[in-house]
């Protein structure tokens with residue numbers, strides 16, 4: 001008698017984000033168990049109930065606050081028992097320059113949440129995934145990390161740092177048989193882009209989650225979402241500095 005395939009578990013860090021909600025739905029639809037990690041426990045429990053009701057899979061919840069390092073360590077403990085552990089990192093804050101330039105502490109705290117906390121979470125999870133060949137780690141970066149723009153360059157810096165972590169971690173975990181997928185979305189519909197004018201019609205979080213899911217399953221290294229951002233960012237990266245510095249975007 002052949003042994004049945006182990007149940008895949010996804011630990012979703014930042015589970016209340018629009019992208020994470022859509023990804024969780026996709027993973028649950030595929031029969032995966034979920035561990036939802038977020039700081040708003042009421043919203044997370046409601047989400048867990050919905051996912052259990054819709055897909056009949058096991059869903060647990062755990063407190064995660066970027067500023068609370070003890071909550072990072074607890075994530076590793078929660079994932080240790082999983083037969084086949086996987087991780088999606090999908091929390092962040094996005095602030096524009098009018099918010100952080102007058103208040104340097106805000107710039108520092110943005111980096112604390114998006115970059116320092118991500119590094120800490122990933123280091124806590126490293127031994128857990130390294131011990132499980134076949135595990136997948138998916139990290140949500142951003143096109144904003146490809147080149148700093150005047151509008152949101154500290155956010156861009158946090159994502160550029162995360163891109164470097166994803167690249168190093170991918171090479172670090174390769175021998176262990178663990179894949180690290182970096183997703184770089186362009187703007188999509190979510191509370192993060194809620195009141196920003198001039199972005200035009202945006203893709204849905206579901207479409208970004210579908211790309212994320214497919215890329216993680218295929219163990220892709222880096223994907224843009226939607227795909228055309230790959231070419232847009234190639235042009236943006238190649239713009240000569242004398243031209244780039246004249247653009248106020």
Ligand SMILES: NC(=O)c1ccc[n+]([C@@H]2O[C@H](COP(=O)([O-])OP(=O)(O)OC[C@H]3O[C@@H](n4cnc5c(N)ncnc54)[C@H](OP(=O)(O)O)[C@@H]3O)[C@@H](O)[C@H]2O)c1
Nearest residue numbers: 016017018019040065066091092142185186187188190192
């Ligand atoms: N939306 C876009 O256009 C866009 C574009 C490129 C990349 N991305 C990236 O995609 C990912 C998901 O974005 P989204 O737009 O779906 O996000 P979102 O809906 O705005 O949600 C942001 C998430 O981050 C969590 N969070 C913020 N500060 C936190 C903290 N201190 N501790 C713990 N959690 C914290 C929020 O928790 P609460 O619900 O408790 O506030 C929420 O779950 C992010 O990495 C974002 O940078 C988004």
